[in-house]
Amino acid sequence: MNLTELQALEERYLMRTYRRAPVEFVRGEGALLWDAEGKEYLDFLTGISVCSVGHCHPAVVEAVREQAGRLAHTSNLFYTEPMVRLAERLAESSLGGRVFFSNSGTEANECAIKIARKHAHGRGIEEPEIVSFERDFHGRTYGALAATPALARDRALGPMLAGFRSVPLNDADALREAVGERTAAVLIEPIQGESGVYPITEAALSAAREACDATGALLIFDEIQTGMGRTGSLWAYEQTPVRPDLLTSAKALGGGYPIGACVSTPAAGEVLEPGDHGSTFAGGPVAAAAALAVLDVVDDPELLRRVRELGASMGDALLALDGVREVRGRGLMLGVGLEEGVDAAAVGADLLERGLVVNVPEPGTLRLLPPLILDAEQVERAVGLIRDSLLTAL
Amino acid sequence: MASKKSPPPAESKVTERLASIVDAAERTALSVIDDAEKEAKLYLEEARARADRMVAERLREEADRIESQGSGDGAAPRLRAVDSPAAPEGTAGGRAPAANGGSAAARLLATQMAVSGSSRREIEARLRDGFEIEDTGEILDAILGPEE
Numbered sequence: 001m002n003l004t005e006l007q008a009l010e011e012r013y014l015m016r017t018y019r020r021a022p023v024e025f026v027r028g029e030g031a032l033l034w035d036a037e038g039k040e041y042l043d044f045l046t047g048i049s050v051c052s053v054g055h056c057h058p059a060v061v062e063a064v065r066e067q068a069g070r071l072a073h074t075s076n077l078f079y080t081e082p083m084v085r086l087a088e089r090l091a092e093s094s095l096g097g098r099v100f101f102s103n104s105g106t107e108a109n110e111c112a113i114k115i116a117r118k119h120a121h122g123r124g125i126e127e128p129e130i131v132s133f134e135r136d137f138h139g140r141t142y143g144a145l146a147a148t149p150a151l152a153r154d155r156a157l158g159p160m161l162a163g164f165r166s167v168p169l170n171d172a173d174a175l176r177e178a179v180g181e182r183t184a185a186v187l188i189e190p191i192q193g194e195s196g197v198y199p200i201t202e203a204a205l206s207a208a209r210e211a212c213d214a215t216g217a218l219l220i221f222d223e224i225q226t227g228m229g230r231t232g233s234l235w236a237y238e239q240t241p242v243r244p245d246l247l248t249s250a251k252a253l254g255g256g257y258p259i260g261a262c263v264s265t266p267a268a269g270e271v272l273e274p275g276d277h278g279s280t281f282a283g284g285p286v287a288a289a290a291a292l293a294v295l296d297v298v299d300d301p302e303l304l305r306r307v308r309e310l311g312a313s314m315g316d317a318l319l320a321l322d323g324v325r326e327v328r329g330r331g332l333m334l335g336v337g338l339e340e341g342v343d344a345a346a347v348g349a350d351l352l353e354r355g356l357v358v359n360v361p362e363p364g365t366l367r368l369l370p371p372l373i374l375d376a377e378q379v380e381r382a383v384g385l386i387r388d389s390l391l392t393a394l
Numbered sequence: 395m396a397s398k399k400s401p402p403p404a405e406s407k408v409t410e411r412l413a414s415i416v417d418a419a420e421r422t423a424l425s426v427i428d429d430a431e432k433e434a435k436l437y438l439e440e441a442r443a444r445a446d447r448m449v450a451e452r453l454r455e456e457a458d459r460i461e462s463q464g465s466g467d468g469a470a471p472r473l474r475a476v477d478s479p480a481a482p483e484g485t486a487g488g489r490a491p492a493a494n495g496g497s498a499a500a501r502l503l504a505t506q507m508a509v510s511g512s513s514r515r516e517i518e519a520r521l522r523d524g525f526e527i528e529d530t531g532e533i534l535d536a537i538l539g540p541e542e
Contacts, residue, residue, distance in 0.1 A: 202524045206499055233510035241499035241524070243506070301511035308516065 003036065021352055028055025031374045033357065044370040044382055045357045049193070049225050049333070052252035053297045054371040060255040063293035067286045075280055082288035089295055090263050094235050094247060098269030100262045101283030105224035105250030106139025108260035112187070112220045112246045113143045115264070115271045117163075120184035122271070123216055127162075128184035133169045133204075137194035138187060138222050147187050150195070170200060172207035179211035185218040185246075186211065190236040193225035196362040197328045197335025202241055209242040218245040218268060224260070225333065228252035229298035229372050232308035232331030239330065255294040259287035298372060307331045307372050310379055314368075317383045323390035332374075336366040336386070347389050356385045500525045504537050514538055 033041040087099040120128035138144040146161040167174040192198040212219040221244035226236035250260035311331040326337040348360040
């Protein structure tokens, strides 16, 4: 079946929720992808920060193959070892409390929202409120959607879940004012991903922690995109002056297999009780086995050091290019702000033609989320392709 | 429907028995090797888990220590951000509020970065840039030990 035939079937049978690039990828290995015509691409998007250990990492492939051949699913009515081992690993590597597994990032955030609301009711708050920043993206299920200000304004999808409010990005004073007696939680992406890679300042993070401590609200970090080594530490909060009460993970957690997690401090881990929450597939042995294999790769000080170094050197090289205004982000999560007048969408499409996969999350920004296992030569190649593309666009 | 087979001749029965004895011996040998490998793997995993727990415990102890230095109000131990003044006008979107060298937030940042594998130089740069701390030696020495 060729691309034209795939597009015809899509037009007939798939709901029109995506605008796909006209490429059919058929194979991947490390930082490389190949399309159906045999053309090679350097992947600096990794399925939106999912394949952080590269495509088809041997350890992940072997873990999935072995587990899928032994036991695929039992539900959460029974024990399976990969899930329990993964919970221990996630908790001990971060907040030290408990873990609830989900199948995706948005579901992990639903769990965090549920914990925050129940925790608030426990403090006598009848109408709890969750505060987030403008431009945040927390997911597309209704709870997470309500905490995603830009999407929550879409009246066609309303009515939205009540009890959410937002403040301007990085406005520490506005955040302090917004957090009050009704606040159940402050929900933050330490570096906003989907809106174009905008880091939250240390002042704003500190203000959020202070405000939560003063009122008893929970601080939740959405680390769905920033976690699992993406920023050069296993969790992005480790490079900030605060610790959250809950963190959510997904995307890179399963290395391409769907799994999410909500991880708590010991205290926040006591909020949910039997019957409060659940999922049929969540924490299934195959996805959990994949996640354990991914953690074996990324929870490595040497790899994380390389992520920081490669990210810094790539940022410097990009900033030196004509047409680049600024480079935002940390580690290998970079937003390249282009100069006014440069059509980022056209540059993104041109880069795809040249064999570099990137993403354009907003006008004027290229988002780079390469695999954490890439090498210096691949960084140099990507920067060269971006330079050539910008020279054409200017 | 299942069907019964006719019994094999006596000679092939002996050959079959010999084959099954050899097969059983081979399986036993493989099982012994397998058990030894499993045992070694188990020891290794236990050692790794112990190391992970020690690191996590160190982080919690450090956090508790920072907390007890920072509050002293007898409240339940809980990590807090630095008690800093409101950010001066124009700093929103910029740096963290300036704080003194002993600020809990700066120490927490340094501790978390150290646990996550950041180098002394990287931590020092973040303390200088984010907290405007000129003399980072006290914090770095407390967390990483004196520089050799």
